[in-house]
Amino acid sequence: MATNLEKGRISGKQLMFIVFCYIQGGALLSGSIVNITKQDTWVVIVTGFTVALFIAWIMVQLAKSFPDKTLIEINELVFGKIGGNIISLLYVLYFFLLTTLDIDNLTSFITGFVMPNTPDTAIALVFTFVCGYAIYKGINVIGRCSFLVVLLTIVTILFNSFLLIKDMNFNNFLPMFSLPFMDYVHGTHLTAVAPFGGSICFLMIFPFVKEKKHMAKYFYLGGAIGFLLFLFIVVRDWAVLGTVATYMAGVTYQVVGLVDVSDLFTRLEVLYSIILVLGLFYTATIEFYSLTLSIAQVFKAKTYKPYIFIIGIILICLSNIIFSSVSEHSYFTANIDPAFLGFFAALLPAITLVIASVRGAKKKQGSEIV
């Protein structure tokens, strides 16, 4: 049972803040989306959000039909003993890759911009240790810190945008809807899946939410605010940079570098990198948490605590070997990732839901007949 593995409980509001912070981790991905759909990125984000809402709806239905059950237990219930375990193992691998991608995202960001000649492993080590420490303390600690991180993120982003207003020029968006249709499909797919791709992790977290009734409401609300801020960031970046954005890596980071207020508030982007790191920290922690929890459940362990540091080391080694260059990483994120995330985040849960409802209906009939 999940509830004896993890004692901590989080409130509905905290779930909302966690979802918001989780999506902020994807803010760094906006670079790949902007490259595809240039000036119509905002359209793509809106459509992507609607698709993401649909995926969220699947998650919520699954959570509703199996209250207090984590993803692993749902799989066992739906696919039976053996099938459930195989699919759970698949999910464990998926969480492994998801967390490694995030850690690699962070290390390439830090070594790319903030500290160029620090080896990746050192940064990955410290970062994974901190994530491990947060998980070691349990889910309610992650819930408690989320409000402070949300506050910090929103205040900084608004402050930066305020300073950038004079650089914004809104006819960068002008040639509307002049891109080939496939780009829009690609962009929508990427937005729907990239920041929200990991929402499957929340199936591991739903059993620990105290208020069962409003859980869905808070989950959607967190997603909506997260996407709104994500949209705001992308629109601001494009308004300031225009087509130059497609030539840049780490768009949101570079844009803050343009702030120039009388040589006092210049070159602020290192401060902004703290916010990006916090966002990525939350994404990685949630994925690392669901990874450890799912491993503990698949292997029927008593507590998940001893596994944290071992899996952390495996993650560090993986993040070292996963991509040999940044261009490989960006190619993967732009083209292969949507399908990969799409399968695990949307297709598999949908299948589980369908089978669950079919079996549910059969059982109900079954009980009537007998």
Next chain:
Amino acid sequence: MKNSIGKMLKICLSLLLCLALSGCWNSRELDSLAIVMGYAIDKSDEEGLVDMTAQVAVLSDGGSSDNSSSSSNTASSEAYWNITRTGSSIFTILRDYTHESSRKLYSPHNQVIIFGNDLAKNGIRDYLDFFLRDHETRLNVWILVAKDKASDILDVKPKLEKIPAIGLSDLIEDQKATSETVQIRIRDFLERLISDTTASIAPLVEVIGEGKDQIVEMSGTAVFKQDKLVGELNKTETRGLLWVLSKVNSGIITVEAPGGTADLEIVSTETQVNVEILDDGSITAHVKITESGNIGSQTGSGDLSKTDNVKILEQNMNDAITAEVFSAVEKAKELDADIFGFGDMFYKKYPQQWKSMKENWDELFNEIKVEVEVDAKLRGSGRIVKPAYPAEEE
């Protein structure tokens, strides 16, 4: 109790572990940095090579505090040091500097990048590439083109500042007062460079005078086709360009006035440009400029406070502004470089037709009909209403 000690041990161990491992790769002490304030890149004598001058701020003045060493001391304790190296590409030169300078060059505080005239002539794209790619350069660095050799610009010792590069960057910032120079940062230059049709522009700077009283002066704009220098605009043509780009902040226009001339100060301006493709296929660009200013000074005895005189002045101002804009348009057509960005505006407004217009945009640009409509308002005339002449009876 036993369990918590185990937990504690694990946490301390991990902390130790990651600290010992990390070391401090990326830390560089402040006094181990050669802070670069400006770069100047010139075409070197040998074929295909480039010599680059980096202006490094020299800070150590032997413990004597800064304000006591007045400018009287000899050149030896200059506040800057220009290092020149030659090489095939910017990056190799930068690394090459370490042979000469004891400290590694540190360029986030770089203010200015100046390109020599002859280098600009045969293309600066591949020299810009390093600056765009390096994480140390700021995106709001000024781009300049020298009338002839860029390194001479950095050798001129400014009168008010200690380091020429800072003097230069303040000079560019002050151009707002006369708005006869284009203020281009590396970001704006890049924006124009990557657009297919808009021509990149950069302010021109030259050294005037000899020996001790050499000064640096801004003199018009350099016009690039893609990334090759093709021509120059003088001051009035630059002002015309700025009118179209609605980047005129203030400045003086001298016009005819009843009984002499009058200098009118521009206070605030607003320009809207909309482009049309007329049904007969010809393209027009309608430039609407609204401007408000006040009377700066006046020669002659005309009483400018009368409303009809003011009307005359406003009309003269309209004509003067229109003349400036047309002079800029003529020069642009002569160099057939679309410095106004009309091409982009057409792309934004007519994306489908733009595909066909893009190929022969140069001819199209030549035939473009530019209509200028100026609505100038004179708001005030300063503290005195009539010029200092004995009052005439009405």
Next chain:
Amino acid sequence: MIIFLIIVFAIIALINVPPLIREKQWRELTVYSGFFALAVTLSMLLALGVDIPSPIKGVQYIIKDVLHLNYK
């Protein structure tokens, strides 16, 4: 570098394994040592500079070459 890794792994094992043995959870001990072995081999190979094929190549192969679901 390798000696350092060995020390680290020894300490981690020292902390996590005794409680498991004391509480006689053999099942969990086997799983834990499985992951432990994986972590040790991975980091040793990395420390020795052996080039390990990245799992993402596998995913990329399936999605790109087998299912042709990639965009570009």
Next chain:
Amino acid sequence: MLKFIFSKIKTNTALKKIKAIQANQGQKDQPSVKLLRSLDKNLTIFKEVLGESNDIITREFICGQTQMKAVLIYVDGLTNVAVINENIMKPLMYDSKLTDSKNEAKIKNINDFKEIMLSAGDVKDSDAFDELINGCMSGDSVLLIDGFSSGLIISSRGWDMRAVETPQTGSVVRGPREGFTENMRTNTALIRRKIKDPALKLEVLKIGRKTQTNVCIAHIEGVANPGLIKEVKDRISKIDTDAILESGYIEQYIEDAPFSIFATIGYSEKPDVIASRLLSGAVAIIVDGTPIVLTAPLLFIENFQTSEDYYMRPYFASVLRLLRILSFAISVLAPPVYVALVSFHQELIPTPLLFTMAKAMEGTPFPAVIEAAVMLLTYEILREAGIRLPKPIGQAISIVGALVMGQSAVSAGLVGAPMVIVVAITAVSSFVVPDQADSGAIMRWLLLILAGAMGGFGITMGLLIVLIHLASLESFGMPYLSPLAPMRPADLKDSVIRAPLWLMKTRPTGMARQNPTRQKDNTPSKIKNPTK
């Protein structure tokens, strides 16, 4: 002869038993040794147990017409001699002679003595040796009378105590100046004077085998959560050590997270602070012999709140509170951020400032990290010297030390001038929040090492670890970062800023579940109906 031998054996066995009790004190179910009938035997046992220390006085006298032998044992210095002379000796020796022998006959057992003869206040009778000894040791006087098998413990405490003065630390501009003293009774009286409600319950426990310290647990019935009171009492009564000399002992034994660098139990020397915490549902622990009174639970935000905030008008109080939080942040972050700026992210420094700093740092031999560490070390040494030395010299040492060392270090070119400024700012701002000085100092060192190793990224990770640790802390069931981390909007009005008093209707959530409302509705009339 036989009787003599037999009584000898009896006294020896009693003596051996008492010795046994003395040896393993503290075990609860000790067979208490009973008093014997004859006075001489009791006296020899007492003398044997109490030993020959010269401050223990045994006064033998004859009382009453029937010439009963009696003895009074008390510790000189702990007892109030006036009480002994007036209320005990005088009635027994003098008045008993005057009264007629009629009521003398009535005295059958020891209680009659208590009712008729003695005029002292609190008199208890007991026949167990260890009770008598404890009473004698804690300042009461013990009366033994020949022929009676139980003695009287007459409360005659009264040693010279320190008067109620203004506490040295935490001087206040506005608000009461009185501080607690070492005597528990005065302290409880000071609190009683603040809270005159009978619901204020005081329970005394005796902790510490050797010291027998009185630990009083004060709470307000109906306000403090019953669970909290039970928890505090359990933890305190579980303490089984031989000495409790200061409330700090109790704090370390019963606190929630002994390994954390942050204190989860608050302390204060001022009755009004303790009273306000009691009223908001906390439990106060008053330990005899120390003016420092503990309160539990403690929230992290309460370290930045002083009693003065509630006496001042709200605006300036909120500004002061934000200032305290800011200065705590400066005192912890200034050196690490400076090191990160100078060694890692030089581009963050505006250009003109960069020149002056580079010029000042020219030629300093050490990297910024070492420089910062050395300067911080000297600062800590100076601060400690300043405190430990007697007041006037202490002040002089710390100021002179700081100035001379800073200046000479700079002129000798060992340390850059900005570094001295940064350390000075850190020193000054760490005095603004004295209760957090200890955890601030430790955090400062950890972040400094991280900043030296990984610059801005290191600091971010360090702060994240601290944030996670703080969020996981709980003080007696109350989350440590309560109004912010678990986000309780109702409490936000009294956390970082202080809303006007008439707005604060409820007590902090979770503290007083039974009656959370503090005041009904005293919004000033001007606001309630502005039109009138």
